[in-house]
Amino acid sequence: YYLKSSDEMEALFSHVEEAIYNTVEIAERCRVEIPFHINQLPKFPVPANETNDMYLRRVCEEGLQKRYGTPKEVHIKRLNHELNVISSMGFSDYFLIVWDFMKYAHENHILTGPGRGSAAGSLVSYVLEITDIDPIEYDLLFERFLNPERVTLPDIDIDFPDIRRDEMIRYVKDKYGQLRVAQIVTFGTLAAKAAIRDIARVMGLPPRDIDIFSKLIPSKLGITLKDAYEESQSLREFIQGNLLHERVFEIAKRVEGLPRHTSIHAAGVIMSQEPLTGSVAIQEGHNDVYVTQYPADALEELGLLKMDFLGLRNLTLLENIIKFIVKKTGTQIDLRNLPLQDEKTFQLLGRGDTTGVFQLESGGMRNVLRGLKPNEFEDIVAVNSLYRPGPMEQIPTFIESKHGKRKIEYLHPDLKPILERTYGVIVYQEQIMQIASKLAGFSLGEADLLRRAVSKKNRDILDQERKHFVQGCLQNGYDETSAEKIYDLIVRFANYGFNRSHAVAYSMIGYQLAYLKANYTLEFMTALLSSAIGNEDKIVQYIRETKRKGFHVLPPSLQRSGYNFQIEGNAIRYSLLSIRNIGMATVTALLEEREKKVFEDLFEFCLRMPSKFVTERNLEAFVWSGCFDDFGVSRTNLWKSLKGALEYANLARDLGDAVPKSKYVQGEELSFIEQLNKEKEALGFYLSSYPTAQYVKLAKELEIPSLAQAMRHKKKVQRAIVYITSVRVIRTKKLQKMAFITFCDQNDEMEAVLFPETYIHFSDKLQEGAIVLVDGMIELRNHKLQWIVNGLYPLEEMDVYEEKKDASVYVKLSSQYEKKLLNQVTKILFDYSGFAKVLIYYEKEHKMVQLSRSLSIHPSEECLGALREIVGEENVVVKI
Known part of the structure; x- marks a missing residue:
C-alpha cells in the first residue's frame, strides 16, 4: 500500500469523473484550525451570589x-x-x-x-x-x-499514598464528568537494542543471531546505533560483509526512537471544561477513566489543565506506621504537629540510621549525615538540596562551617541575613532571588526571571543581565566591584541552586519518618517490611535491621499471620503474602476460611480449603516457611505427610465422614542445613536460623568476631565465619580474573573483593552457599565498607571439630628473636585454618606461648609436614 498521486487517482477513477470533482470540492471545504495556548480551565461551581x-x-x-x-x-x-x-x-x-x-x-x-x-x-x-x-x-x-x-x-x-491514588482520580472523574477527566498516554520508544531485536526478528534472523547482535551493542544508557557502531569493533565485524546484517542495521537505524508501545503517565491527569472529545482523541483506560491519545506536551499546547496526582510509597508507609501505633499504644499521631527539635530523631540521623527514611537512606547520604550531625530541621533541608551532582562539592564546606572549623565570609554584610542559615553557601534558588531583590532592587518577579536566565548559561543573556543587576546595585548605593563579584557568585551557583519550597516539603516527609523510626521503632519496621512485600532483597535487608534493633521476626503462622507483616507482642509476625508461590487469592481464601474456625491440622486444612489452592507446591511453601508449625509437628514429618493429606482431602470431599482421617508420617528428620535450605526455597532467605548459627560456639572459642564486631575495626587483619550469598567474577584491563562476593552472618551482610593475586589461590572456594572462614582487612571504599579478602578457608564439619577441639600443636623455636622463622610459621598457620590451638616453645628463653585462638589450625598431615619442613621434624608435636 502507498499514497497514490493525483494522476494515478484520476486514471483509476476516470469512469466516474464527477466523483473526482466532488472529492476535491469536499476537501476544499474542510478547514480545521486548532487554537493553541488558550487555557481551557474547568469552571469550579460556586454559590450563585459569588464569583x-x-x-x-x-x-x-x-x-x-x-x-x-x-x-x-x-x-x-x-x-x-x-x-x-x-x-x-x-x-x-x-x-x-x-x-x-x-x-x-x-x-x-x-x-x-x-x-x-x-x-x-x-x-x-x-x-x-x-x-x-x-x-x-x-x-x-x-x-x-x-x-x-x-x-x-x-x-x-499532589502526593497521595500509592494505594489510594486511584480513589482520588475516581473522585475528580465523578465530580467533573467522565468525558472531562482523563489520564495521559506516554509512548515507549525503540532504543538501540530493541530496534535491532524487532527488525532482526521481522527479517527472519535466527534467535541465536538476534541475541548475539543485541549483545554486541554496548550497554550504555541512551546509546544510539550510530554511536554503538563507532564504539564496538565486534559489532562492525558482525555487520560488515553480511548483507542481511547490514540491511537489519540500516532499517533499525531508521526506526530507532520511534514509538513502540503506549503506557499511562505515572502522575498526569487532564481536566477540561468541555468534553475532551471536542479537543483531543481519547481511548478507554481502566476503572472507567479515559486515556488521552496525545502526550503531555501536546495537551499543554492545547491549553488543557494537567495536574499531577502522584502515588508516593512513603505516604502509604506513614499511614501504616500511624495505624500500627494506634493499634499498639492507642496514641494518635498528628504529623502536622510533630516536635521539630526531637533529640532522639537527630541522634538517629546523626548515626546515619536512615533505612526507610525518605530521601536520606543512600549510603552516601548516610555518610554525610554522620559528618554533619544535624541538630535542626534546616540541616535536613540543606543536605537534601546539596546532595546532588554539582552542589555536592559544597558539602564539606557546609559541614566545616556548621561545626565552626571554617570561618564564614560574606562578599558583603547585606548577604548575611540571606545566606546565614546555609553558612555562606548559596544552596537555594530563592536565595538568588532574594539577593537580586535586596541588592539590585528587583521585584521578586524580576528576580525569578534573572534566576531562570542566568541558569541557561547563554553568554549574551549573562552579559545583558549583568548590566541590569550591576545598574540596580549602583542605584541602591553598592559599589561596582562588590556588585560584579556578587553577580559572579550568582552565576556560579545558578545551576546548582535547588528549589527551597520543594526541599522544605520533602524534608518534612523525611523528618516525619525519622521521628517515627526513632520513637516508634517496632511500628516503623513492621510497616516498612509490609511496604517491601514482593521485593525479597528489601525484606532481607529490613529483617536484618529489625533483628539488629533487638526485635524478633516470627515465622508466618497459619493461625495468626495476615496479608501484611503484623505486630505480635514485642515481635513482628511474618506476612503470608511474602511466602513464595502463595498469591493473593490463596491468602484471601485462607483468611476467609480461618474466620469461620481455626485449622486443627494439616488434613483438615487440605479438606476445608478450595482444591485449586491446595497444590503440592503451595503446601510445601506453607510447610517449609514455618506456616504449619502451629500444628506442633516437625516440618520434615509435615512434608512427608503432604501426599497422604491431599489424597485424604480428595476422597473426603466426595465421601464425607466415611473416609477416616489420615495420620502424620513419622520418619528421619532432615539435617539442620537441609531444613534451612528448604526454608530459603520457601521464603527466599533464611528466617528461623542461619547456616553460620551452628558455628557460633566455634567462633566464640576461637575468638572470631561477628561481622558487626569486625566492622568496627578498619585497617586491621581479621577473620569471620560467613556464608557466601553471591559471587561475581570479572576480568581486569590486564585480563586477569578477580571476584566481588557478598557474604553474611546471622545479622549482617558485607561486600568483599578478591584481587587477582588472591583470586588465583582461592577461586575454587568461591561457591554460593559455602560457609567459610574469611581472612582479610576492612576498608572504606566509595562510602561503603568492603572486606579486602586475603584468604578463604572451608570449615570442617562440627563433629570433626568436637573430636579435635582439645588438640594442641607444639612448635619449638630456638629463640623468640627468630622473627623470619616465626613469620614463616605464622603464614602456614593462616594457610591451614582450623580448630587446634598452637603453642610456641622458645628454647633459649625457656618460655611457652599460646598463640591467639584466631591462629588455630587444622593439624592435617600436609599442615604438619609444612611446619616440620621449616623448623625440623623433631620440633613439631601434636597432642589430641
Whole structure:
C-alpha cells in the first residue's frame, strides 16, 4: 500500500469523473484550525451570589483563621498579594478545584504530602490545606511558584499514598464528568537494542543471531546505533560483509526512537471544561477513566489543565506506621504537629540510621549525615538540596562551617541575613532571588526571571543581565566591584541552586519518618517490611535491621499471620503474602476460611480449603516457611505427610465422614542445613536460623568476631565465619580474573573483593552457599565498607571439630628473636585454618606461648609436614 498521486487517482477513477470533482470540492471545504495556548480551565461551581474570585477569597480567609488563630499583618498582606496575582492571572478556579479534591482527601482520611515543588511557597496553598508548609515561617517565595511577569499555568503536584491514588482520580472523574477527566498516554520508544531485536526478528534472523547482535551493542544508557557502531569493533565485524546484517542495521537505524508501545503517565491527569472529545482523541483506560491519545506536551499546547496526582510509597508507609501505633499504644499521631527539635530523631540521623527514611537512606547520604550531625530541621533541608551532582562539592564546606572549623565570609554584610542559615553557601534558588531583590532592587518577579536566565548559561543573556543587576546595585548605593563579584557568585551557583519550597516539603516527609523510626521503632519496621512485600532483597535487608534493633521476626503462622507483616507482642509476625508461590487469592481464601474456625491440622486444612489452592507446591511453601508449625509437628514429618493429606482431602470431599482421617508420617528428620535450605526455597532467605548459627560456639572459642564486631575495626587483619550469598567474577584491563562476593552472618551482610593475586589461590572456594572462614582487612571504599579478602578457608564439619577441639600443636623455636622463622610459621598457620590451638616453645628463653585462638589450625598431615619442613621434624608435636 502507498499514497497514490493525483494522476494515478484520476486514471483509476476516470469512469466516474464527477466523483473526482466532488472529492476535491469536499476537501476544499474542510478547514480545521486548532487554537493553541488558550487555557481551557474547568469552571469550579460556586454559590450563585459569588464569583470564583470572591469565593476563593472567602475560603482562604476562613483557612487563614484556622491556620493562625489571630493572623498577623504579614499574613494578611501576603494573602492579599497572592490572591490579587491569582485573580489577575485568571487562576481562581484552578485553586478551588485543587482545594476541593484535597478537602475530599482530608475528609476521607487519605494522607496527603506536606507539599511538592514551588507550590509549597504559596500562602494560599497553605491556608487552603493544599500544602502543610508555612511559607512565611520557612521564608519561601510565592513568585517562585506564580510569577505575574512570566505567565504560565500554575503547577501544583499532589502526593497521595500509592494505594489510594486511584480513589482520588475516581473522585475528580465523578465530580467533573467522565468525558472531562482523563489520564495521559506516554509512548515507549525503540532504543538501540530493541530496534535491532524487532527488525532482526521481522527479517527472519535466527534467535541465536538476534541475541548475539543485541549483545554486541554496548550497554550504555541512551546509546544510539550510530554511536554503538563507532564504539564496538565486534559489532562492525558482525555487520560488515553480511548483507542481511547490514540491511537489519540500516532499517533499525531508521526506526530507532520511534514509538513502540503506549503506557499511562505515572502522575498526569487532564481536566477540561468541555468534553475532551471536542479537543483531543481519547481511548478507554481502566476503572472507567479515559486515556488521552496525545502526550503531555501536546495537551499543554492545547491549553488543557494537567495536574499531577502522584502515588508516593512513603505516604502509604506513614499511614501504616500511624495505624500500627494506634493499634499498639492507642496514641494518635498528628504529623502536622510533630516536635521539630526531637533529640532522639537527630541522634538517629546523626548515626546515619536512615533505612526507610525518605530521601536520606543512600549510603552516601548516610555518610554525610554522620559528618554533619544535624541538630535542626534546616540541616535536613540543606543536605537534601546539596546532595546532588554539582552542589555536592559544597558539602564539606557546609559541614566545616556548621561545626565552626571554617570561618564564614560574606562578599558583603547585606548577604548575611540571606545566606546565614546555609553558612555562606548559596544552596537555594530563592536565595538568588532574594539577593537580586535586596541588592539590585528587583521585584521578586524580576528576580525569578534573572534566576531562570542566568541558569541557561547563554553568554549574551549573562552579559545583558549583568548590566541590569550591576545598574540596580549602583542605584541602591553598592559599589561596582562588590556588585560584579556578587553577580559572579550568582552565576556560579545558578545551576546548582535547588528549589527551597520543594526541599522544605520533602524534608518534612523525611523528618516525619525519622521521628517515627526513632520513637516508634517496632511500628516503623513492621510497616516498612509490609511496604517491601514482593521485593525479597528489601525484606532481607529490613529483617536484618529489625533483628539488629533487638526485635524478633516470627515465622508466618497459619493461625495468626495476615496479608501484611503484623505486630505480635514485642515481635513482628511474618506476612503470608511474602511466602513464595502463595498469591493473593490463596491468602484471601485462607483468611476467609480461618474466620469461620481455626485449622486443627494439616488434613483438615487440605479438606476445608478450595482444591485449586491446595497444590503440592503451595503446601510445601506453607510447610517449609514455618506456616504449619502451629500444628506442633516437625516440618520434615509435615512434608512427608503432604501426599497422604491431599489424597485424604480428595476422597473426603466426595465421601464425607466415611473416609477416616489420615495420620502424620513419622520418619528421619532432615539435617539442620537441609531444613534451612528448604526454608530459603520457601521464603527466599533464611528466617528461623542461619547456616553460620551452628558455628557460633566455634567462633566464640576461637575468638572470631561477628561481622558487626569486625566492622568496627578498619585497617586491621581479621577473620569471620560467613556464608557466601553471591559471587561475581570479572576480568581486569590486564585480563586477569578477580571476584566481588557478598557474604553474611546471622545479622549482617558485607561486600568483599578478591584481587587477582588472591583470586588465583582461592577461586575454587568461591561457591554460593559455602560457609567459610574469611581472612582479610576492612576498608572504606566509595562510602561503603568492603572486606579486602586475603584468604578463604572451608570449615570442617562440627563433629570433626568436637573430636579435635582439645588438640594442641607444639612448635619449638630456638629463640623468640627468630622473627623470619616465626613469620614463616605464622603464614602456614593462616594457610591451614582450623580448630587446634598452637603453642610456641622458645628454647633459649625457656618460655611457652599460646598463640591467639584466631591462629588455630587444622593439624592435617600436609599442615604438619609444612611446619616440620621449616623448623625440623623433631620440633613439631601434636597432642589430641
